[in-house]
Every structure is written in structure tokens, then in C-alpha cells.
Amino acid sequence: MSRHSTQPGEASPLDADHVLGEEYEHVPVPIAARHSLFSMVAVWAGFPMIITGSMTGSILVLGMGFSRALVAMILGNLIMFAYVGALGVSATKCGRNFALTASQVFGTKGYMLASGLLSTLLLGWFAVQTGITGALIASTYEMNYVAMSVVAGLLYIAITFIGVRGLHLIGLVSVPLFLVLGLFVVLHSASTTTFEAIWTYAGNNGVATMSMGVGLTVVIALFIDAGTVTADFNRWAKTGTHSLIATFSAFPLSNLVAMLVGGILTAALAVPNANPFGADNMFGYMNKMQIGWLSVLAFLFLYINLGSVCSHCLYNAATGWSRILHSRMRLLAVVLGIIGIAIAAGNVWAFFIQWLSLLGIVVPPIGMILLVEAYIFKNSGKIEKEWRSTPFISWAIGATVGFIVEFYAPQLSTAISAGMVAGVAHLALSSLKDRRSAAGASI
Known part of the structure; x- marks a missing residue:
């Protein structure tokens, strides 16, 4: 029987998925x-074409100088294009x-750990x-x-509830507005100057x-x-070509543009001890000009622009948790969104930044393991195991290296180190396991 059945006692066919479109939380998206x-x-x-990206560009220029920061921005974004593009x-x-x-x-149950972590x-x-x-508006x-x-x-x-089309619509408004301003x-x-x-x-x-x-890590970690x-x-x-073009529009293009806006602004003004997450950013700059219409536009810009990144993040979180909880993306978007609002309104969000950044060390190994599975082992079949040990061991090795680099070799890139080590470890451990299995079968 169809999920949209009109039998007595069942939900109306005019539910959100039927009206706004299926989100395919539990099955592949058909062509x-x-x-x-x-x-x-x-x-x-x-x-990525957001004011937070411009703030990050300012941080890089403050810490590295403009010319070296530009190199970090370009290299970091090219690495992101290769990584995100391949995935x-x-x-x-x-x-x-x-x-x-x-x-x-990771297995039919093991995936919950990876997906739950990233969604959270x-x-x-x-x-x-x-x-x-x-905070900025107030x-x-x-x-x-x-x-x-x-x-x-x-x-x-509300934007997230619409689904992937909502992300499309907010992008149509946010990108031109950011480019002009x-x-x-x-x-x-x-x-x-x-x-x-x-x-x-x-x-x-x-x-x-x-x-x-560290500069590369900042760019990548964002x-x-x-x-x-x-x-x-x-x-x-x-198509794969469409996928790559779309990814390229984000990394390096949009992300680099956002970072350059903040970086150029910071270098041009050369404010001592500038605070990009306070008033020393493009939003603060427009308001300091004290032009009525520009302040109104800046107000709308902030809501729309940060609405783009927030809706994308909430969409990812809701999609992941909907699969884990066998629910729907739109329902989880509302539930998780309310939790996020409570954290933000409680003014405790600032305490999460360092914690989230630290946990970000364990993320690159996950992606590199997925790339090894997809492009080297050509893993596209159904996995019957609930937990696969090798990916978790590789993940742990990469994350451990990431934490060591973070605390004992800060001159290196934490993100690159953790990801590359996890990928090599997974390749080596999986190959060794396959050879042992083949040797056992031949006896």
C-alpha cells in the first residue's frame, strides 16, 4: 500500500513530502x-559565500599577512575542491x-556513529x-x-523545511546580494589606501x-x-560533470570570494587588534557609514546570508538523523532546529566553537576512508555486516595523528595530516586483510 494511501485513519496524501517533494532519506534519488x-x-x-567566510579571511590575513594568507586561501580551497568533488x-x-x-x-549499525557525529x-x-x-543584530x-x-x-x-529546493531558493537571493555588497x-x-x-x-x-x-587547516576546517x-x-x-561544476562553484569560487572580501577589508583598514567576529567585518563596515538605506540593506543581508549557511547545516543534520531514527527530514529539521534555537537563544553558542573545532579533527579521516572505498576498492555492493572493524581502526589512527599534530606540531596542517594518515591506514589494513583472507581460502 502506498505511504500516501487515502484509507480511513491514515494520513492525508497532502503531507509535506507530497506537496514539497520527496527527500529520499532512506533510498537513492532516482534519475x-x-x-x-x-x-x-x-x-x-x-x-560558503557567507559573512562567516569573510570573517575567516580576516582572521587569516591578521595572522599571516595578506600575501601568505592568499596562498593559504587558494591552496586550501583547491584541496577542498579535490576532496568534496571526489566525494x-x-x-x-x-x-x-x-x-x-x-x-x-562502516556497517549497517556502525554508520550511526559516523553519521550521528557529523549530523550533531x-x-x-x-x-x-x-x-x-x-548577536550582530542585537x-x-x-x-x-x-x-x-x-x-x-x-x-x-522554514527554509530547510522546504527541502533541497529551499537551499536552491535562498542561494538565488544570497549569492547576488553578497557579490554586490x-x-x-x-x-x-x-x-x-x-x-x-x-x-x-x-x-x-x-x-x-x-x-x-595552520592557515590551511583554518581554510579546510571551515x-x-x-x-x-x-x-x-x-x-x-x-551527471558527474554537473556534480563537479556545482562543487567548483563553492570551492574554490564562492569560498575564495568570501574570504577575499574579509581579507582585503582587513588589510586595507589595518585596524590594530581588529575583531572580525565583532564589528570589524563587512556588516560592521556598512553600518559604520551611517547611511540609512545601507543599514537597512545590511540588516536584511545578514539574515539572508547567514540563513543560507544555517539552512544547509540544518538540512545535513536533519538528513543524517532522519536515517538513523527512521524518520523524515522535515520532521527532524523542526525538532533539531528548535534545539539549535534554544542553544543560540540561551547565549551559550560561543562555548561550542572551540569544542566543535576540536571535534572537527576527527572528520577528515571519515571522508578519506569513504574515498578509498569508492575509488580504490570500488565498494558499491550491499554490506551485510553490522560493524566493519577496519574502517573504525583506520578512523582512530587518523584522528589520533590529528590530535598529535594539533597539540605537538601546530606548524603542520591538522586536517591534511589526519585525513591522509587515515586513508593510507585504511588502504594498508584492508589490503592486508584481503591477503590474509585469500591465503586462508587457498589452504
């Missing part, structure tokens, strides 16, 4: 339901979301970004912080304190969580 290239680009481009193409071929893909690698991390980032929205316009956070959270839940901020701030002064900006108070390894669950988005692409 007939895939989206156009334009839609995929709108979904991906609207994700995305694999997802496009099979049409499965991250949780379904992970169940083939992304819910945490939803809460953080919602809190940032409320401090700039002297409005109630809790009210502004709740309004933001409810708006972002970002270009205005860059040109206006750059007009106060010279190109040479921007290029030779040496860092906060003339001192560079961030190594290239979207490594969502990049690892890229299957949630790229399963909707019609």
Missing part, C-alpha cells in the same frame, strides 16, 4: 528526480545520501551561526538578542603569527564537516 545544473550550482554557491561524484553515481553511503563502509556537529554549527546572527541595532535569535532560527527552519565594501575600503599597502600588509600590528599549516557529507547535496546532480 528522474534529479535537479538541473543551475539548481545544483545555486545550492552549492550559496553555502560528490561518487554520490552522484549512486544517488545515496551520506548516511546510506556510510552504512556500506552540523547542528552545533547551525546553533553557532544562528547565535552570531542574533549589538548593532540595540535590539533584543533572544528575540532576534529566535526570529533567525525560525526563518532558517562585497564588491562595494572591497572597493570602498581599498580606496582609502593603496594596492601595495594591501599586498604588503604583514599581519596584526605588523606581526605574522600563523604558520602555513567547511570540512559539510564537505564530508556532500552526498546529501550531490546525490541530486544528474
Whole structure:
């Protein structure tokens, strides 16, 4: 019997999935339901082209100086393109979301650990970004912080509830708005100085304190969580080429643009001890000009722009948990969104940033293990085991190396080290296991 049956006592066929479209939480997306290239680009481009990305660009320039920060931005984004692009193409071929893909690698029960971790991390980032929205609005316009956070959270839940089409729609508004305002901020701030002064900006108070390894980690870590669950988005692409183009629109294009807006602004103004997460960002710059219409536009921009990243993060979190709990994405979007709003409105979101960043060390190994399985072992069959030990051992090895690098070799890139070690470990351990199995079968 159809899930939309009209038998007495059953739900109306006009439920959310029937009206807004199926989200395919538990099965692959069929080819007939895939989206156009334009839609995929709108979904991906609207994700990283955000004010948080420009704040990150400012942090990099403050710590490295402009020219070295630019190198870190470019290299880090190219690494993200290779990583997310490869995961995305694999997802496009099979049409499965991250949780379904992970169940083939970690086991029919083991996937819950990987998917649950990433979904929870992304819910945490939803809460953080919602809190940032409320904090910036409240401090700039002297409005109630809790009210502004709740309004933001409810708006972002509504966008997510629409589904992947909602991400497409918010991207169509957010990207052009960021490009116009970002270009205005860059040109206006750059007009106060010279190109040479921007290029030779040496860092906060003339001192560079961030190594290239740390800079690369900062770039990669900004979207490594969502990049690892890229299957949630790229399963909707019609072809591998569409998948790659959509990914490229995010990494390096959108993410690099966002970082450059913040980086150029910081180098041009050269404010001592600048605080990009306070008033020293493009939002604060527009409001400091004290132009009525520009302040109103900045207000709308902040809600729309951070609404893009928040809805993407909530979509990932709801998709993952819907599979684990055998529920629906839209229901989990509401439930998890309310939890995120409570965290944001409670003004405790700032305490989560360091914790979420630290947990991010364990994310790159997951993606590298999935890549080894997809491209080297060609794993596309059904996995009967509830728990597969080798991926978990490889994950633990990579994460351990990541933590060692974080605390004892900070000049290196934590994200790259953890991911590469996990990938090599998984390849070696799986090959050794296969040889032992073959030797046992030949006896």
C-alpha cells in the first residue's frame, strides 16, 4: 500500500513530502528526480559565500599577512575542491545520501556513529551561526538578542523545511546580494589606501603569527564537516560533470570570494587588534557609514546570508538523523532546529566553537576512508555486516595523528595530516586483510 494511501485513519496524501517533494532519506534519488545544473550550482554557491567566510579571511590575513594568507586561501580551497568533488561524484553515481553511503563502509549499525557525529556537529554549527546572527543584530541595532535569535532560527527552519529546493531558493537571493555588497565594501575600503599597502600588509600590528599549516587547516576546517557529507547535496546532480561544476562553484569560487572580501577589508583598514567576529567585518563596515538605506540593506543581508549557511547545516543534520531514527527530514529539521534555537537563544553558542573545532579533527579521516572505498576498492555492493572493524581502526589512527599534530606540531596542517594518515591506514589494513583472507581460502 502506498505511504500516501487515502484509507480511513491514515494520513492525508497532502503531507509535506507530497506537496514539497520527496527527500529520499532512506533510498537513492532516482534519475528522474534529479535537479538541473543551475539548481545544483545555486545550492552549492550559496553555502560558503557567507559573512562567516569573510570573517575567516580576516582572521587569516591578521595572522599571516595578506600575501601568505592568499596562498593559504587558494591552496586550501583547491584541496577542498579535490576532496568534496571526489566525494560528490561518487554520490552522484549512486544517488545515496551520506548516511546510506556510510552504512556500506562502516556497517549497517556502525554508520550511526559516523553519521550521528557529523549530523550533531552540523547542528552545533547551525546553533553557532544562528547565535552570531542574533548577536550582530542585537549589538548593532540595540535590539533584543533572544528575540532576534529566535526570529533567525525560525526563518532558517522554514527554509530547510522546504527541502533541497529551499537551499536552491535562498542561494538565488544570497549569492547576488553578497557579490554586490562585497564588491562595494572591497572597493570602498581599498580606496582609502593603496594596492601595495594591501599586498604588503604583514599581519596584526605588523606581526605574522600563523604558520602555513595552520592557515590551511583554518581554510579546510571551515567547511570540512559539510564537505564530508556532500552526498546529501550531490546525490541530486544528474551527471558527474554537473556534480563537479556545482562543487567548483563553492570551492574554490564562492569560498575564495568570501574570504577575499574579509581579507582585503582587513588589510586595507589595518585596524590594530581588529575583531572580525565583532564589528570589524563587512556588516560592521556598512553600518559604520551611517547611511540609512545601507543599514537597512545590511540588516536584511545578514539574515539572508547567514540563513543560507544555517539552512544547509540544518538540512545535513536533519538528513543524517532522519536515517538513523527512521524518520523524515522535515520532521527532524523542526525538532533539531528548535534545539539549535534554544542553544543560540540561551547565549551559550560561543562555548561550542572551540569544542566543535576540536571535534572537527576527527572528520577528515571519515571522508578519506569513504574515498578509498569508492575509488580504490570500488565498494558499491550491499554490506551485510553490522560493524566493519577496519574502517573504525583506520578512523582512530587518523584522528589520533590529528590530535598529535594539533597539540605537538601546530606548524603542520591538522586536517591534511589526519585525513591522509587515515586513508593510507585504511588502504594498508584492508589490503592486508584481503591477503590474509585469500591465503586462508587457498589452504
